[in-house]
Amino acid sequence: MSAADFDEVGAGPDIVTPMPESQAELAFEGALRPKSLAEFVGQSKVRAQLELLLQAASMQNRTPDHILLAGPPGLGKTTLAMIVAHESGRQLRMSSGPAIQHAGDLAALLSSLLPGEVLFIDEIHRMARSAEEMLYLAMEDFRIDIMVGKGAGATSIPLDLAPFTLVGATTRAGLLPNPLRDRFGFTAHLEFYSDGELEQVITRAAHMLELRIDSGSLAEIAGRSRGTPRIANRLLRRVRDYSLVHRSDGLEAVNAALKLYDVDERGLDRLDRAVLMTVLQRFDGGPVGLGTLAASVGEEAETIESVVEPFLVRVGLITRTPRGRVATRSAWEHFGLSPQAAGHSGDGL
Numbered sequence: 001m002s003a004a005d006f007d008e009v010g011a012g013p014d015i016v017t018p019m020p021e022s023q024a025e026l027a028f029e030g031a032l033r034p035k036s037l038a039e040f041v042g043q044s045k046v047r048a049q050l051e052l053l054l055q056a057a058s059m060q061n062r063t064p065d066h067i068l069l070a071g072p073p074g075l076g077k078t079t080l081a082m083i084v085a086h087e088s089g090r091q092l093r094m095s096s097g098p099a100i101q102h103a104g105d106l107a108a109l110l111s112s113l114l115p116g117e118v119l120f121i122d123e124i125h126r127m128a129r130s131a132e133e134m135l136y137l138a139m140e141d142f143r144i145d146i147m148v149g150k151g152a153g154a155t156s157i158p159l160d161l162a163p164f165t166l167v168g169a170t171t172r173a174g175l176l177p178n179p180l181r182d183r184f185g186f187t188a189h190l191e192f193y194s195d196g197e198l199e200q201v202i203t204r205a206a207h208m209l210e211l212r213i214d215s216g217s218l219a220e221i222a223g224r225s226r227g228t229p230r231i232a233n234r235l236l237r238r239v240r241d242y243s244l245v246h247r248s249d250g251l252e253a254v255n256a257a258l259k260l261y262d263v264d265e266r267g268l269d270r271l272d273r274a275v276l277m278t279v280l281q282r283f284d285g286g287p288v289g290l291g292t293l294a295a296s297v298g299e300e301a302e303t304i305e306s307v308v309e310p311f312l313v314r315v316g317l318i319t320r321t322p323r324g325r326v327a328t329r330s331a332w333e334h335f336g337l338s339p340q341a342a343g344h345s346g347d348g349l
């Protein structure tokens with residue numbers, strides 16, 4: 001099977017898009033989430049750093065420092081936030097940047113926190129600016145100023161908060177203003193997982209789901225999961241469905257199921273391939289700017305930048321240059337194309 005066996009830009013489900021797809025998937029994810037740092041696969045540096053931070057806080061009987069978790073979707077940010085609360089024996093409160101559109105939304109949330117609670121704000125870079133400013137003071141002094149009234153008669157009333165630990169998650173750490181970033185005591189940059197680590201993730205999931213699946217099939221699924229545990233778990237489910245319906249198993253079922261869902265042998269999905277083919281064919285391999293690329297593919301620039309590109313860069317199919325995105329030699333080869341045939345000089349390869 002080669003990349004050319006797949007539709008170029010055809011419509012259809014993007015099974016490897018690393019966002020939860022449905023309520024059913026959210027429930028499934030919840031059941032599979034590791035509950036402790038010891039169960040959490042991979043990210044060994046981040047685990048060790050978090051362990052130290054939590055242990056020190058517990059020995060001093062204080063709330064752990066604020067933590068920022070940065071990295072592409074599906075790598076375990078929410079899971080780590082839950083583990084921070086669990087390991088430090090504290091309650092977790094969950095919110096998200098898009099739900100905090102006014103400073104008042106944040107004031108209501110912060111003032112309702114009980115002493116020592118862990119507040120998780122997912123997609124923290126999407127919070128309203130006015131709320132961000134309120135958060136600076138809250139993180140530093142456990143205090144906010146509430147504005148009462150408008151215009152010349154407006155006054156600010158200080159309100160003390162219970163001490164809390166903020167865990168922020170972002171796919172776009174670069175979008176956070178420096179004053180906010182600086183107030184986190186620790187920033188963890190989550191990396192894509194190796195195939196071996198993903199194999200451990202789905203071996204554990206298969207065990208929990210009581211699925212019988214051979215190690216060769218698990219390795220194949222892991223290798224096609226874009227370095228992302230969420231995708232690995234999802235592909236495992238689709239292979240399970242295929243095996244059930246077609247009474248087939250082993251690599252045959254893996255290959256057939258993943259072909260059905262448009263996942264190629266490197267784990268690239270429809271959108272990945274659309275982006276690559278656009279750079280290769282429409283822009284002769286690049287360079288092409290993000291905005292132009294997004295418009296050509298008909299996708300949001302943010303999705304390309306935070307979901308598609310990090311993985312394509314990591315596997316060496318695209319490079320980012322000051323002049324734009326450039327396809328690498330390996331991208332041409334993946335599609336069985338050649339730069340010369342497409343009129344490309346080979347620059348930047």
Ligand SMILES: Nc1ncnc2c1ncn2[C@@H]1O[C@H](COP(=O)(O)OP(=O)(O)OP(=O)(O)O)[C@@H](O)[C@H]1O
Nearest residue numbers: 029032033040041073074075076077078079229230
């Ligand atoms: N290190 C890991 N070990 C085992 N399972 C993991 C690991 N990381 C993530 N998972 C699993 O992958 C799924 C997605 O993880 P999670 O929701 O924590 O990702 P996320 O980074 O918060 O994603 P998003 O940015 O979309 O919110 C969960 O089912 C979780 O159990």
